[in-house]
Amino acid sequence: MMKKFLSLFILVFLSATTVFSQNKKEVLMTINGKPVYTNEFKRVYKKNLDLVQDESQKDIDGYLELFIDYKLKIAEAQAQGLDQESAYKSEFSKYRDQLSRNYLFEDKVTEELAKEAYERGKFDIAASHILIRVDYESVPQDTLAAYNKIKSIREKALKGEDFTALAKTYSEEPGAKERGGDLGYFSVFTMVYPFETAAYNTPVGEISEIVRTSFGYHIIKVKDRRAKLPKIGVSHIMISDKKGARTFNPEERINEIYTMLKQGESFESLAKQFSDDKNSAVKGGKLNPFTKGDLRASEFEDAAYDLKTIGDISKPVKTDFGWHIIRLDEKLPMETFEEQKQMLEKKVSEGDRSKLVTTATNNKIKQKYGFKKEASFLPYFDTYVGDDVLKRKWVMEPIPASEEKTLFTIGDRKVGYTDFAKFIENRQRTTRPYKQKEAFLVELYNEFETEQLKDYFKERLEVDNEEYAAVLNEYRDGLLIFDVMNKNIWQKAKNDSLGLDEYYSKTKTDYQWKQRVDADIYSATSESIAKQIQTMLAEGKTAEEIKASLNTEEKVNVLITPGLFEIDQHELPKNLAIKQGVSSIYPNNDSFVVVNIKEVLAPGVKALDEVKGKVLSNYQNDIEASWMESLRSKYKVDINNKALKRIKRDLK
Incomplete structure (x- = not known):
């Protein structure tokens, strides 16, 4: 939920860039004296208007209130020092690294290696x-x-x-x-x-x-x-063996379904009714195409590739996810490079090919900004750094001013001995073990030089490229929004069990069970079988007796699903008459359903444990509303009404 919240804010609110604010701009408002410019508001309004669901916030005044709330949260995050937290800095750094790849020279080298991998991968x-x-x-x-x-x-x-x-x-x-x-x-x-x-x-x-x-x-x-084997498309029916306390045996259920398929029952209908893979069940069990190695279930892949003819159906197959029946739907041609490009480039950047990319990228940055090595590091550092660095326990001693030298210059930045020494002290704890100090220092220097080159490139990029700066600042503020909400709202609500209990007590009438039934649902393969079920129920036969009478090892005529069901749950037939006893026969996805309602339960209040997630969400909303009132009191917001009128005129 929290990550979705962060993504939503990144989409809905784009903050002003430092580049834009350097130009002369009209101030729309100030928050404790800090300016917010009209061009920022206009840009985010035009870009994100369609994403705002509340109609009252789609006009300028309504959207402005939403925008002020956003800015107040950013101000409070900075006031609480969240932009100085190590976790925040680390997350932002990762995103900056990812975003800058779109601008770094390494993309071309990565693409060439991806093309090579594609040809080999055939x-x-x-x-x-x-x-x-x-x-x-x-x-x-x-x-x-x-x-x-x-x-x-x-x-x-x-x-x-x-x-x-x-x-x-x-x-x-x-x-x-x-x-x-x-x-x-x-x-x-x-x-x-x-x-x-x-x-x-x-x-x-x-x-x-x-x-x-x-x-x-x-x-x-x-x-x-x-x-290489081409991709195939299959459909499957899955019965999970990890879905809590089931009211039936998963292996027995999959074998029953397999027997029904052999009898000629529709694969799609059975998938829709009984498969526990809900994402594929709504599509009749259909999965996205794959080849061997794509799925985390080799048993599933092997069984799928053993099917030779379109329409062939496997026997039940056991995987870590449960039991499956697989049908071969299509055999696809090999994917083009463009179709695989994103995946291949990701693997290139994460594997040992990345060293080739790094070398080529470093050379391009050096050529673009100018690079000059000033002093050799190894003679000095081989003596300065003790052997305890191999045990990851070296502690840096300050380098005397008389010994300080410039290692290299990139653009207008000079990088010295002390910079490298700090890097060694920090990096030693997370690198792989080394036996020889000299080899270790050479490896660390290569990493350090690469890091400095890329950092310089990224800093220059934020100054030189407005588009990059805008997106980067957007993510920077999005992270702060997430952190300030997590600290002041989400975690507070999660850890306040007494407050949650009190909130539930005040609002529990909002959480009601609908009318429910304690029932056994009988899914029969034909109307005549359904009539037999009605008769047997009228005679007082139990579910197990009916199952034993109507099903054999060779043929499954009925599946039984017991449980408590709200009257509009999809397991129950539409328009089911809610009354105790045996129902009429209801056609449903090529089967015929009879419901034996053992008890009708009246609507009532749900216990806290039954709706804790929903109550917690509403409690968080309640805390947030109070918190926003406090921020409105804490920060002084001054609106430039003349500027606001011009915005309304321009955006009319």
């Missing part, structure tokens, strides 16, 4: 490999020894020695003796990028050149190259 590779372990921190003699070892193994393989036997004998990969280096089939983004590149560039049946990764040296034998 195929799966089956391969084996041999690994000789050595990491990037190893001393030169160990690195050379590992290289010579993998080189001699490759020569043996090229002369015809069995690759699997070589892997079992020499490979240092865990499990190599059992698997013989076999990796099975894999595709893009499955392996580290250098390994993937070598595998895709090696013809089937041949052995790759030696390739180095963070794990060590590899040689790869490519055994097969097959076209």
